[in-house]
Amino acid sequence: MAPADDAALNGLARAAADWDRLDSGLDSRTRVRLAARLGDFRAAGPGTERRAEAAEAVLRLLDEAEGGAGSRLAGAAVAPAGFTAEDLAVLVLDGHRMVGPVLGAVRERLLAAPAFTAPGGSPGPGDPYDARLIRLRAAGGGIILPAFQFRGPTDAWPAVLSVNELLDAPRDPWGVADWWLSPNGWLGTAPASLLGSGRDAELADAASYLMEPVDLS
Incomplete structure (x- = not known):
């Protein structure tokens, strides 16, 4: 160059x-x-x-x-x-x-994870995906949905939907995706790796912990 x-x-x-x-x-x-x-x-x-x-x-x-x-x-x-x-x-x-x-490196890591391409920019007519799912805007403006959220084509894990709703994935898709795909000290692994393992209640508990108010006194 x-x-x-x-x-x-x-x-x-x-x-x-x-x-x-x-x-x-x-x-x-x-x-x-x-x-x-x-x-x-x-x-x-x-x-x-x-x-x-x-x-x-x-x-x-x-x-x-x-x-x-x-x-x-x-x-x-x-x-x-x-x-x-x-x-x-x-x-x-x-x-x-x-x-x-910091955030640029997180963006690249999350966009490199397996994902499906969404048919539209947001939930609506003709979009088979639940509105609670994480949607990330990739390079060029295309919308992708991280694949860990699904147990089958368009069939999301119930635990994903409940946790995403708790953490407000539509408002903060990058933060919620990072929570799912990053090592979690409480769970001992990335939360996404536990989907389908029978530990759904632990996933919900770990997510709930994030929503508890912090006492700064």
């Missing part, structure tokens, strides 16, 4: 790290244009001229929104550790905040 391409990618990563400030200054027209350019960026292959051009176009748009004449984001400053150019596409196109050195 040419140095100019590296600078553009670094600029997008810096924009992702500074997104709260940048986002507050964007009007609706700029948001639409930004989404289109980031769509081009995501669709282009790594190291391609199209990808570099799209990255540079994104930086120009952000700079113009701040009243600049040339992209300050593409300067020599290094992006904060753990932020990537793809993080900006996630923020703008996918509409969630699973980015950066």
